[in-house]
Amino acid sequence: MAFEEIVVSSGYASRLKARAWIGPALMLSSAFIFSLMDCLIKFLNPSFRIWDIAFYRFGCGMAILVLLFGRHGNPFSTPDTKLLLVRGIAGCLSFLALVYALRMIPLSTAMVLFYSYPAFATLFASLFSYEKAGKQIVWAVLAFCGVVVFLDPQLEGGLLGQVMSLLGAAFAGIAVASIRKASKTNGPVIIYLYFCVTGAVVSFLPFVAGPRIPVTLTDGLMVAGIICTSVVAQLLMNHGFRYCGTCEGGLLLTSEVIFVAIYGFVFLGESITWRFWVGGMMILGSIVALSLSMPGARALAPVRRNEGSGGRL
Numbered sequence: 001m002a003f004e005e006i007v008v009s010s011g012y013a014s015r016l017k018a019r020a021w022i023g024p025a026l027m028l029s030s031a032f033i034f035s036l037m038d039c040l041i042k043f044l045n046p047s048f049r050i051w052d053i054a055f056y057r058f059g060c061g062m063a064i065l066v067l068l069f070g071r072h073g074n075p076f077s078t079p080d081t082k083l084l085l086v087r088g089i090a091g092c093l094s095f096l097a098l099v100y101a102l103r104m105i106p107l108s109t110a111m112v113l114f115y116s117y118p119a120f121a122t123l124f125a126s127l128f129s130y131e132k133a134g135k136q137i138v139w140a141v142l143a144f145c146g147v148v149v150f151l152d153p154q155l156e157g158g159l160l161g162q163v164m165s166l167l168g169a170a171f172a173g174i175a176v177a178s179i180r181k182a183s184k185t186n187g188p189v190i191i192y193l194y195f196c197v198t199g200a201v202v203s204f205l206p207f208v209a210g211p212r213i214p215v216t217l218t219d220g221l222m223v224a225g226i227i228c229t230s231v232v233a234q235l236l237m238n239h240g241f242r243y244c245g246t247c248e249g250g251l252l253l254t255s256e257v258i259f260v261a262i263y264g265f266v267f268l269g270e271s272i273t274w275r276f277w278v279g280g281m282m283i284l285g286s287i288v289a290l291s292l293s294m295p296g297a298r299a300l301a302p303v304r305r306n307e308g309s310g311g312r313l
Contacts, residue, residue: 023240028255030240044226055204061230075190078185083181084190086174087178087194101164101165115147115169116144117250118247121173121180121247122173124176125177140250146280146281147283179237183238192235237249
């Protein structure tokens with residue numbers, strides 16, 4: 001092999017190796033920022049209803065995206081309108097189902113059932129015929145078991161609440177699988193824009209029926225924080241799926257529960273138990289095992305961006 005060919009091959013391999021970690025870095029960053037949003041929602045004045053939070057998140061998110069990116073042309077232009085609407089509707093239904101479950105059953109039970117969504121995402125990606133489940137489902141199940149150990153749930157509460165939590169996980173799986181497919185031809189902004197539109201439409205009427213407006217500086221800053229962290233985390237996640245498979249991306253996002261627990265240890269003085277270490281290692285182990293088993297396929301995955309205004313977003 002000529003010297004020039006060796007240099008070119010070496011440089012290409014280096015770029016592939018670097019790209020192999022872009023997806024995990026984006027997904028972990030997204031999970032970290034989503035965990036910040038979780039904490040802000042937890043400490044927000046309880047007088048804010050779920051419809052208030054939803055409309056501020058989706059409605060204000062939509063306004064921010066249109067203001068920042070609308071000058072490039074029609075921000076809604078995409079060849080995949082139906083797919084993005086499916087993603088948006090599935091994401092909204094997942095959000096509402098989880099909130100409904102949280103009001104009927106204990107938090108730990110609802111969250112454990114909800115975090116089965118990476119397995120659902122893997123199955124739906126296989127049904128969409130663009131990814132094979134294979135051994136990926138094994139790592140998804142291991143991560144789910146890690147969440148069970150981590151949160152120590154008690155299967156309490158009504159059956160309806162548990163069913164709603166699982167429905168939330170199933171819809172989240174559809175949303176994640178849709179994002180992965182849509183990211184091949186659409187940028188992260190337009191994917192999130194359609195999610196915001198559907199969320200704003202669903203939450204608008206309940207919001208205006210009795211809106212809760214921030215009247216103190218603290219409430220205003222926390223609502224602004226929820227909006228900003230939601231936008232940044234969602235864009236990072238959408239972009240991350242350009243480099244990650246459906247199952248891998250879902251497992252990486254599961255690290256959100258670990259970040260939330262760390263905040264509790266640092267800021268609330270909660271104790272660190274064996275469940276944190278064992279469950280956390282199971283979650284992280286499944287993520288690392290899956291990531292190391294498929295770096296080449298991820299780095300070489302072709303991404304075709306939409307050439308219209310939506311593709312630049």
